[in-house]
Amino acid sequence: MKVIIRMILGLFGVTCSILILFSCGRSGQHKANRVLEEWIGRQVIIPNDLVYTKYGTDTVEYSQAYTDYKILVYVDTVGCTSCQLQLERWLDWVDCLKNKSSYSVSYLFDFYPKNTEELVDLLRFYDFSVPVCIDETDRLNQLNKFPAGGKFHTFLLDRDNKVVLVGSPVNNENIAELYRDILLAPDTVSMMRTDVEISQREVNFPKIVKDSIQYSFPLKNVGNKKLLINAVNVSCGCTSVEYTKQPINPGDSGLVKVFVKKEKEGYFNETITVYCNVSDSPLVLKLYGNAI
Secondary structure, three states, X not given: OHHHHHHHHHHHHHXXXXXXXXXXXXXXXXXXXXXXXXXXXXXXXXXXXXXXXXXXXXXXXXXXXXXOEEEEXXXXXXXXXXXXXXXXXXXXXXXXXXXXXXXXXXXXXXXXXXXXXXXXXXXHHOOOOOOEEEOOOOHHHHHHOOOOOHHHOEEEEOOOOEXXXXXXOOOOHHHHHHHHHHHEOHHHHHHHOXXXXXXXXXXXXXXXXXXXXXXEEEEEEOOOOOEXXXXXXXXXXXXXEEEOOOOEOOOOEEEEEEEEOOOOOEEEEEEXXXXXXXXXXXXXXXXXXXXX
């Protein structure tokens, strides 16, 4: 087991910045390593009497006891509930994995809602038919003391409920690849990818007013699978981005909109790194020029 843990820690060492959404300074990297060391191989306590429902109202029988793997998703819905849940992306993930995994895989969505009525409305709006546990007493978290921070609240568990991976496969393509490496037959991994067309990856502004530097990069899905922009990294704190967070159908386009705020005149050179489900991910985009 120690050899396996070291191997996985090595994988996550490469993707530390992914796990903490690229805010990974030394303290963040230390926290990520500490979480992994504590949780990889740890057994999660899952009570047998949890109540599962569809759409938050219809109680269903739902047993996970005999599956090879479980994906545990704990959400406390603090802040933007819809952003935290990522229901549409999870439906795409479940659908993509169905009938393609080399193993039996079940899901445990444990939601500790701040507003149960809002949660139920979202489950119905997205037609989220996967059974969920609406855990109004936060029982699962109280039993296991999950790490602080939503980035560490998704776990791949083995048959004995021991943690194999930490991190969400719907929020970052690199983490998704780790899940696929374990769960999918090798020839199916490539089936999850699509192709993207970007007309211009580097944009030069010879002269631009320093308070108005912005540009939208269109990403056209030219493959036959949905395009998912999972995360975007920027090279400087003066740069911010907005990007399409919904799955992009084949033939459609999404946007990565970049804003650069320069306090001083002079040369600038910003790199934007886009993580998505294409073979050459991450995609590197550039904005550079002279601010006046």
